[in-house]
Amino acid sequence: MTTENTNREGAVCPAEETLKLLSGKWKPGIFRLACDGPVRFSTLMRELTGANKQSITSALRELEADELLVKTIVREKPLHIEYHLSQKGEAIVPIFRQLESLK
Amino acid sequence: MTTENTNREGAVCPAEETLKLLSGKWKPGIFRLACDGPVRFSTLMRELTGANKQSITSALRELEADELLVKTIVREKPLHIEYHLSQKGEAIVPIFRQLESLK
DNA sequence: TTCGGTAGTCATCTTTTTCTGACTTATTGC
């Protein structure tokens, strides 16, 4: 039984796809920080109070898989990893800002 | 231990609030149909293929509680109930459309 | 008064998400 959300007869909701990209307890927070510049795992752990490694990791993995974030290994002084917005990610920023300004 | 998402030190994400209004398996679909005019329980059951009473009921209750939808008892021919967008709901429509057009 | 339509509730079960704590791997400063 393939339980895909196949709302047939044209009842599919396109907005749903986009909403799902940012659904989850920590994704909006991660996305917001990423809007201001590249983010790092350790920074996220510090900024997102209450979050845990596992949740941040899986949120990052999903954001990568959905191509909103790009992972980069920065071979410098203290070698580290950065996540920055992809083009697709940037495209969502204006809408995200509107969501923010809404209330 | 009150486990509220209190991202202190200014790290709260305002967009998160709005995103949560439309989070869940059926809310985007309900909202979308409500954009085109008042919706009824039985219609939703027909249109949202795969959905079940309980899920639709609780989605409707949450959309009401979040003041996106207003419930109205229509005392007419076949007495029934209608849900229509509130002002707050209408305010989200433009953003919702953008989410739709994004892909 | 019984039936169909409309709009649910309730208890329970299953699935999905999120959290916890212990352990891992690579690099770098001392």
Added chain:
DNA sequence: GCAATAAGTCAGAAAAAGATGACTACCGAA
């Protein structure tokens, strides 16, 4: 070599969300 920093993984537990099936309540028509 040894500890710290950075970025995780993994198994298991708990919590939240969603699904199921039975049952309820109101109205109107036959």
